[in-house]
Amino acid sequence: MGRPPCCDKVGIKKGPWTPEEDIVLVSYIQEHGPGNWRSVPTNTGLLRCSKSCRLRWTNYLRPGIKRGNFTPHEEGMIIHLQALLGNKWAAIASYLPQRTDNDIKNYWNTHLKKKIKKFQSALDPKMATSSDSSAYQFVSKSFSDRKTASFDINTSSTTATDHHASNASLNLNHSCSTSASYASSTENISRLLEGWMRSSPKAEKFHQSNNTLEIFGTVGMSKGNTAPKSEQEGGQFGSNEEFESILSFDNMSNIAWDKSSCDSDHLHHRQKENLVHERKERSENEPPLSFIENWLLGENGGQVEEMMELPQIF
DNA sequence: AATCATAACAACCGCAAAGAT
DNA sequence: TATCTTTGCGGTTGTTATGAT
Numbered sequence: 001m002g003r004p005p006c007c008d009k010v011g012i013k014k015g016p017w018t019p020e021e022d023i024v025l026v027s028y029i030q031e032h033g034p035g036n037w038r039s040v041p042t043n044t045g046l047l048r049c050s051k052s053c054r055l056r057w058t059n060y061l062r063p064g065i066k067r068g069n070f071t072p073h074e075e076g077m078i079i080h081l082q083a084l085l086g087n088k089w090a091a092i093a094s095y096l097p098q099r100t101d102n103d104i105k106n107y108w109n110t111h112l113k114k115k116i117k118k119f120q121s122a123l124d125p126k127m128a129t130s131s132d133s134s135a136y137q138f139v140s141k142s143f144s145d146r147k148t149a150s151f152d153i154n155t156s157s158t159t160a161t162d163h164h165a166s167n168a169s170l171n172l173n174h175s176c177s178t179s180a181s182y183a184s185s186t187e188n189i190s191r192l193l194e195g196w197m198r199s200s201p202k203a204e205k206f207h208q209s210n211n212t213l214e215i216f217g218t219v220g221m222s223k224g225n226t227a228p229k230s231e232q233e234g235g236q237f238g239s240n241e242e243f244e245s246i247l248s249f250d251n252m253s254n255i256a257w258d259k260s261s262c263d264s265d266h267l268h269h270r271q272k273e274n275l276v277h278e279r280k281e282r283s284e285n286e287p288p289l290s291f292i293e294n295w296l297l298g299e300n301g302g303q304v305e306e307m308m309e310l311p312q313i314f
Numbered sequence: 315a316a317t318c319a320t321a322a323c324a325a326c327c328g329c330a331a332a333g334a335t
Numbered sequence: 336t337a338t339c340t341t342t343g344c345g346g347t348t349g350t351t352a353t354g355a356t
Contacts, residue, residue: 016324016350038341054342055325068323090344105345106323 013047017056021046025053026061034062059102066098070107078104079112 017025028044034057037050046053059065070078074096081092089101089108096104 014326036341049326050341051327052325058343059324087345101344102324109346110322 011047012049014052017048017060021048022056022061025056029057029061055102059100062100064098065100065103067103070099070111074099075112078108079116082108082112 024044024046025040028040032043034054037054040046040050040053041048044053048056077096078092081095085091087105089105093099093101093104
C-alpha cells in the first residue's frame with residue numbers, strides 16, 4: 001500500500017477555485033502573510049488542503065504575477081534557460097520576473113516544445129526524432145552543420161531548408177491565447193495586496209524572497225564577449241557566419257568558464273549560485289555553455305533585449 | 315447544430331529536501 | 336542524531352474553450 005494522497009480527506013474540495021475562495025485566501029494572507037500553510041484551511045474555513053492553498057497563492061493570487069502573452073523576449077529566455085538548466089522550472093522562473101514555474105512549464109509543454117520540434121523537422125528530420133537533444137544542442141549543431149532554415153510559425157509555413165540560404169531566421173511570433181476571463185479577477189485580487197506589499201515589513205521580506213530579480217536591464221554579454229557589431233547596427237546578424245560564430249560549440253569552447261564572470265553586482269546571489277552549481281555539474285560531461293552563461297551573467301546591461309532579438313531562430 | 319479533436323492551462327500527486335523539534 | 340512536519344518541485348491529469356468536420 002502506497003502513501004495516501006495528501007488531500008484524500010473527506011470534505012476536502014478539489015478542482016478549480018472560486019472567486020469567493022480566492023478572496024478568503026487573499027484576505028487571510030493579507031493579514032497573516034504567506035506561510036504556515038497547514039493552518040490556513042483551519043483558520044480560514046476553506047475546504048482545501050494546505051497544499052492547494054499554497055499552490056493557488058503561488059501560481060495565481062500572489063501579487064506581481066503576469067499571465068498569458070509571453071513575449072518573444074521571454075520565449076527566448078525560456079528556451080535558452082531550458083537548454084542550459086534542463087527542466088528546472090523553478091530555476092528558470094527565477095530569471096523571468098512575474099512568471100511562475102507552473103506557467104513556464106505549461107508554456108514550454110504546450111508551445112515551445114512544439115515550435116522547437118517543428119524547427120528541428122524543418123532543418124533535419126533525423127534530428128527531430130532524437131528525443132534527447134536539447135534545444136540548445138540542436139541549435140548549436142544545426143548551425144555548426146551550416147544548415148539554415150526560414151521558419152515562420154505565425155503562418156505555420158515551414159520552408160525547409162535551402163542549404164544555400166545565407167540567413168537563418170525563425171520568427172516565433174507567439175500566438176498566445178487570451179487570458180481566461182477569470183485571470184482578470186485574480187489580477188484585481190492581487191491589486192488588493194499592493195498596498196500591503198508596500199507597507200508590511202513581513203510582506204516586503206516575502207516579496208523580496210519570492211519576486212524575481214529584474215535582470216533584464218542588468219545582464220547581457222560579458223565584457224569578454226563582444227557583442228556582434230550587427231547588434232549595434234539594428235539587431236540582426238549580417239551573415240550566417242556571424243550568427244554561426246555566436247552559436248557554435250567550437251566558438252563557445254574558447255570562452256573559459258570563470259566564476260568571476262558571475263560577479264555582476266546586479267545579479268542575485270542565489271541565481272549566481274544556481275548557475276555555478278549547474279555549471280559544475282555539467283562541466284565534466286558536456287562542452288562549455290559559456291556563451292549562454294556569459295550572456296546570462298554578463299554585465300552589459302541594457303543589451304539583453306537586443307540580444308534576445310539577435311538569434312531570431314527563437 | 316452536433317460531434318469530435320485539439321489546445322490551453324489550472325490543479326493535483328508524489329517525491330525529496332529543508333527545517334523544526 | 337533521528338524523526339516528524341512543512342515546503343518546494345516536476346510530472347501528470349482533468350477540465351474548459353476553441354476549432355474543424
